[in-house]
Amino acid sequence: MSSAPGTKLFGTDGMRGTFGEPPLDAATVRRLAHALADQLVSADGAEVDVVIGGDTRTSTPQICQWIADALGERRVRVLDLGVAPTPAVAHLVPRLGAAAGVVVSASHNPPADNGIKIFGADGFKLSPAQEEALTRAVAGDAHGQGRAASEGRSHAPPRERRVVDREPVGRYLESLLGSVGEQRLDGLRIVLDSGHGAAAGLAAELFRQLGASVHALHDQPDGSRINVGCGSTAPEVVARAVAEAGDLGFAFDGDADRVIVCDSRGVVHDGDAVLYVWAAWLASRGELPGPAIVATSMSNLGLERALARHGVAVVRCDVGDRAVVETLRRERLRLGGEQSGHLVDLELATTGDGILSALQIAAIVARSGVALEELARPLERYPQVLRSIPVHSRPPFESLPEVQSVVADIERRLAGDGRLVLRYSGTERVARIMIEGPDHDQVDALASRLGETLARAIGAPREEVPHGSVR
The missing domain is CATH 3.40.120.10 (Alpha-D-Glucose-1,6-Bisphosphate, subunit A, domain 3)
Known part of the structure; x- marks a missing residue:
């Protein structure tokens, strides 16, 4: 039907x-x-x-x-x-x-x-x-x-x-090569995990053309194995390979519009870390309008604090790379992204591009002569706790007095040194809670309290818990 x-x-x-x-x-x-x-x-x-x-x-x-x-x-x-x-x-x-x-x-x-x-x-x-x-x-x-x-x-x-x-497609690949100008990647040992997806057979060749030594993982197009224990959904795979013998690692998702990055120690860096490195680099060269970037409501407060030291503001928007792009265009800014690895540089692309983002980060490392782990070190993350609460309906949170009372108390306790984001999922019948602050135990307890309150007010019975993909 x-x-x-x-x-x-x-x-x-x-x-x-x-x-x-x-x-x-x-x-x-x-x-x-x-x-x-x-x-x-x-x-x-x-x-x-x-x-x-x-x-x-x-x-x-x-x-x-x-x-x-x-x-x-x-x-x-x-x-x-x-x-x-x-x-x-x-x-x-x-x-x-x-x-x-x-x-x-x-x-x-x-x-x-x-x-x-x-x-x-x-x-x-x-x-x-x-x-x-x-x-x-x-x-x-x-x-x-x-x-x-x-x-x-x-x-x-x-x-x-x-x-x-x-x-x-060849013209598109040529534009990716042109995005780094004359910068070469000679001497860099790079591990790429294409996840058997659309980046397979493309990304590795681009990095090789720029002089990098490339170890390509899951680089064969295979629709039966796409995203299965590989690519951006399993970044630990590329991380292990980089830790053994690499300087940088990049893992792409199925359609190559996002990327997860890891450094030479095998430490995985999400979109917040990549945004920090990219924005700090552009700001140091006077190439970041604003100076400001766009990040979603789920990006870590540590990103704001770290970029503030460079004089760069963070404009918040809803979740989704489309919301990021709409905000970039409205605010006439250049760079934005999500923790998930959707990153957009409007001077180079109209949507998230994992291969482009990987090339830009590799070029920054090559140009600066500084390892990624050092470039990202100033980003100190606030502990962040997430909860997903299955719900039977989606009334405005403002219409739930008990929930509003707990929200107000949490915001008082955070006292400007933390954030609470409460929203309904766009893909599942769940309410999502994100709380961050300087003390993990505190934010974990606050998230549990709010989750229990939501469950009492609008929680779905166990048998109604929805299944499906999460963005």
């Missing part, structure tokens, strides 16, 4: 699910592609181009076929890049003069999952309003209301409108 009308299709990072089940069944995917085409094709029926690509999952070619066929039925020419990183599609859409880009990937999720991300003609992800318009159109098409929108348009054989071309 296909996705029911009115169902929310898009989460914080596109549409995700289990292949073959709504919304990643053939009927829903085709309706989504029709809805996208109907938004792109003008009233005079002039043809437009859409770029598509995806990761290495075994289901990706089938979903791409569904999309290409459905777009072709609406006079849309499809340029199929084959296996390609998400940021490659985003980079190429405006440069190829395409009207949109579609990526088939579930990022860091297990192999059985997949997903769809859509980029506009400018290379940026669609806004929530644009995604909602597509959702309404898909729901209308499910009731036959969408047929009127395409009435009279050509329904030429879809395969005539699909061209498979890997050459543009």
Whole structure:
């Protein structure tokens, strides 16, 4: 059965699910592609181009076929890049003069999952309003209301409108090389874990071209093993390899839009640490507008404290790399990111790019002559405790007096030297608590107290605990 009308299709990072089940069944995917085409094709029926690509999952070619066929039925020419990183599609859409880009990937999720991300003609992800318009159109098409929108348009054989071309991916790779200028990486021993995903066969070659000695792990495209005990979901693998014989390590997720980094000791550094190193470097060269960066509500307070010593402010935003990018554009800033390793430099990209971020950090290490562990040392993290509380409903927290009372007491106890973030998940039926402060035992006790209060107020029974991926 296909996705029911009115169902929310898009989460914080596109549409995700289990292949073959709504919304990643053939009927829903085709309706989504029709809805996208109907938004792109003008009233005079002039043809437009859409770029598509995806990761290495075994289901990706089938979903791409569904999309290409459905777009072709609406006079849309499809340029199929084959296996390609998400940021490659985003980079190429405006440069190829395409009207949109579609990526088939579930990022860091297990192999059985997949997903769809859509980029506009400018290379940026669609806004929530644009995604909602597509959702309404898909729901209308499910009731036959969408047929009127395409009435009279050509329904030429879809395969005539699909061209498979890997050459543009080469242009994207050239842009990555150009992002470090004349900087070489000679002498650096770098371990790369591509996680059997879209970075496989690409990232290692780029680092070698720049002179690095590369040890490549899980560098074969393999959709049955993508993210399984490797890549960004298992950074301990690359960390062990670097500790044995390396200077830097980088682990990518399935579609290569995020990266986790480790230093020569095998110590893993998340997106906060990478943001600190990158921002401090740009600020020292007078190349950081503001000077300020964008970080999400979940980034550690230690990041703010460390960057303040460089005169760099931190602008907070909601979770999700799209929220990071929207805030960067609104505030006219350059650099931002998430703890998860989604990092965006708007002077170089329109979305998170794991390979680009890895190249920038390696170039900073090479240029400065300072090891990553030393560059990151000034970042002193505050203890941070996270709790996820299954809930049966999602009322505004302000409407829960007992919860508000505990929140107010926690904020008084932290007294400006800590933070509390309370939010509902965008992908699961849970409330998320994040508390940080100088004393771990204190924040742990406060998080437990708030979690127990939430569970009493709106907690779901044990049998209702939802399952699913967490961003």
